[in-house]
Amino acid sequence: xxxxxxxxxxxxxxxxxxxxxxxxxxxxxxxxxxxxxxxxxxxxxxxxxxxxxxxxxxxxxxxxxxxxxxxxxxxxxxxxxxxxxxxxxxxxxxxxxxxxxxxxxxxxxxxxxxxxxxxxxxxxxxxxxxxxxxxxxxxxxxxxxxxxxxxxxxxxxxxxxxxxxxxxxxxxxxxxxxxxxxxxxxxxxxxxxxxxxxxxxxxxxxxxxxxxxxxxxxxxxxxxxxxxxxxxxxxxxxxxxxxxxxxxxxxxxxxxxxxxxxxxxxxxxxxxxxxxxxxxxxxxxxxxxxxxxxxxxxxxxxxxxxxxxxxxxxxxxxxxxxxxxxxxxxxxxxxxxxxxxxxxxxxxxxxxxxxxxxxxxxxxxxxxxxxxx
Amino acid sequence: xxxxxxxxxxxxxxxxxxxxxxxxxxxxxxxxxxxxxxxxxxxxxxxxxxxxxxxxxxxxxxxxxxxxxxxxxxxxxxxxxxxxxxxxxxxxxxxxxxxxxxxxxxxxxxxxxxxxxxxxxxxxxxxxxxxxxxxxxxxxxxxxxxxxxxxxxxxxxxxxxxxxxxxxxxxxxxxxxxxxxxxxxx
Numbered sequence: 417x418x419x420x421x422x423x424x425x426x427x428x429x430x431x432x433x434x435x436x437x438x439x440x441x442x443x444x445x446x447x448x449x450x451x452x453x454x455x456x457x458x459x460x461x462x463x464x465x466x467x468x469x470x471x472x473x474x475x476x477x478x479x480x481x482x483x484x485x486x487x488x489x490x491x492x493x494x495x496x497x498x499x500x501x502x503x504x505x506x507x508x509x510x511x512x513x514x515x516x517x518x519x520x521x522x523x524x525x526x527x528x529x530x531x532x533x534x535x536x537x538x539x540x541x542x543x544x545x546x547x548x549x550x551x552x553x554x555x556x557x558x559x560x561x562x563x564x565x566x567x568x569x570x571x572x573x574x575x576x577x578x579x580x581x582x583x584x585x586x587x588x589x590x591x592x593x594x595x596x597x598x599x600x601x602x603x604x605x606x607x608x609x610x611x612x613x614x615x616x617x618x619x620x621x622x623x624x625x626x627x628x629x630x631x632x633x634x635x636x637x638x639x640x641x642x643x644x645x646x647x648x649x650x651x652x653x654x655x656x657x658x659x660x661x662x663x664x665x666x667x668x669x670x671x672x673x674x675x676x677x678x679x680x681x682x683x684x685x686x687x688x689x690x691x692x693x694x695x696x697x698x699x700x701x702x703x704x705x706x707x708x709x710x711x712x713x714x715x716x717x718x719x720x721x722x723x724x725x726x727x728x729x730x731x732x733x734x735x736x737x738x739x740x741x742x743x744x745x746x747x748x749x750x751x752x753x754x755x756x757x758x759x760x761x762x763x764x765x766x767x768x769x770x771x772x773x774x775x776x777x778x779x780x781x782x783x784x785x786x787x788x789x
Numbered sequence: 790x791x792x793x794x795x796x797x798x799x800x801x802x803x804x805x806x807x808x809x810x811x812x813x814x815x816x817x818x819x820x821x822x823x824x825x826x827x828x829x830x831x832x833x834x835x836x837x838x839x840x841x842x843x844x845x846x847x848x849x850x851x852x853x854x855x856x857x858x859x860x861x862x863x864x865x866x867x868x869x870x871x872x873x874x875x876x877x878x879x880x881x882x883x884x885x886x887x888x889x890x891x892x893x894x895x896x897x898x899x900x901x902x903x904x905x906x907x908x909x910x911x912x913x914x915x916x917x918x919x920x921x922x923x924x925x926x927x928x929x930x931x932x933x934x935x936x937x938x939x940x941x942x943x944x945x946x947x948x949x950x951x952x953x954x955x956x957x958x959x960x961x962x963x964x965x966x967x968x969x970x971x972x973x974x975x
Contacts, residue, residue, distance in 0.1 A: 490818075490821070520840060521840055521841075521916050521917045521918065522840050522841055522844055522917040525841070525844040525845070525848065525917070526840075526844050528848055528852075529844040529845075529847040529848040529851075529852065530847070531852075532847060532848055532851050532852025532853075533851065533852075535852065535856055536821070536824055536851065536855060536856065536859075539856070539859055540821065543817055543863075551863075555863070558856060558859075558860070562853075562856065565852075580918075581918065582917055
């Protein structure tokens with residue numbers, strides 16, 4: 417790759433996802449407002465669409481306050497350690513036909529390795545603030561990120577097994593053909609892919625600290641978690657880092673399960689590949705916003721139990737389902753496809769029902785309010 | 790000299806971070822410097838075109854081991870700085886002795902290894918697919934043995950962390966330290 421192309425990729429990624437950050441903040445606030453039966457921001461510009469600009473000016477001109485007892489160096493470095501590596505995640509994502517900044521053999525591994533830095537950054541932020549809420553938030557965040565990294569990685573293993581490669585471009589190529597001559601062969605349209613996508617979405621929501629997994633920043637409990645002692649530009653950097661992390665993992669979800677830049681049906685394959693990537697990307701971001709508007713926050717022990725007792729076993733079983741799907745590919749008899757579907761769906765479905773019921777422990781007793789009646 | 794610049798900068802970063810990890814007074818700073826030195830080592834692997842080893846180094850050491858160390862420090866309140874106390878440990882000479890023994894045990898086989906005298910190939914490559922294939926065929930027994938060992942270590946960690954109670958009333962929460970090891974095994 418010539419230096420000029422490399423610079424173009426860098427500038428393009430930073431410009432597109434930087435402005436996507438601004439757009440997502442306003443889109444998220446507007447959508448949340450709509451879903452909660454209120455207006456959302458509507459004062460700056462027509463329909464409030466210039467709100468991100470106002471936010472940016474406010475953030476950049478705010479006074480930067482560092483607590484006197486804080487560990488000054490670490491307090492300063494933490495937002496940089498969070499925000500800088502996140503950009504690297506976009507290097508391996510194939511945004512379109514032949515539009516990928518770096519073709520690594522081990523692209524998926526690279527993606528997860530880079531994400532590891534954010535845990536350290538969160539710890540640095542929480543510890544260096546010398547504030548109990550910050551430290552509590554950081555401990556919660558790390559416990560959560562470590563726990564949900566396991567199902568996140570395990571849910572992608574099925575895709576790697578099927579494509580036979582860790583390279584994200586190869587994984588997209590593996591989903592490029594069309595079934596029955598018109599329907600795309602996305603991983604989503606297989607039983608293991610459907611289950612894997614669900615598990616991936618849950619784990620990805622938790623990894624990016626979004627509601628209903630936003631315990632590290634639970635406002636009603638620990639102020640703002642590890643962000644408590646940050647203000648102005650550094651606070652904005654943390655938000656940028658979190659949203660970029662969300663974008664990166666969304667792009668990964670599109671690449672792994674939704675066929676990357678391929679069109680959903682063959683008749684629509686004439687549209688530019690980047691358009692399809694952007695459309696799927698925007699749809700997934702909307703799902704994340706939707707979940708935030710709908711679901712209440714979990715408790716910490718529920719959160720960890722959910723990861724270790726429910727998600728991890730299910731991701732492991734999903735790998736078995738993918739193996740069954742793979743080894744039944746040679747079946748040629750009448751209705752083989754339907755049999756494979758039923759078989760693989762049963763492998764995941766029965767443990768799902770059984771685990772879900774046994775973990776719930778029967779119907780919950782009616783809650784008694786001692787002081788509120 | 791100039792062509793060695795990337796290697797030299799990575800090596801200097803790794804060594805400086807390692808020295809800082811041993812000499813700084815605050816344990817959390819030491820742990821973070823250790824993480825930086827792990828990352829520097831990963832950069833050196835990447836320069837040698839060892840993609841897989843480099844990424845695995847970051848994933849396992851920066852992502853898992855450093856976090857584990859930091860958690861341990863926080864849970865044991867080791868981060869309280871004691872002012873005026875010398876950094877020099879009382880067991881300095883023991884540590885140096887152990888280090889010397891380990892070093893000699895490593896140096897002896899390395900100098901005797903035949904691969905040291907091989908000419909470097911023009912474009913060293915270790916594609917991930919090839920590594921995976923070899924791991925799953927030729928080295929599948931060692932791999933599975935390591936998996937078994939890690940599982941045993943995990944169970945041991947759970948047993949150590951478990952508090953013995955005569956009658957269990959509340960279900961025990963998953964403890965954090967062993968959970969980190971599970972992701973290794975997984």
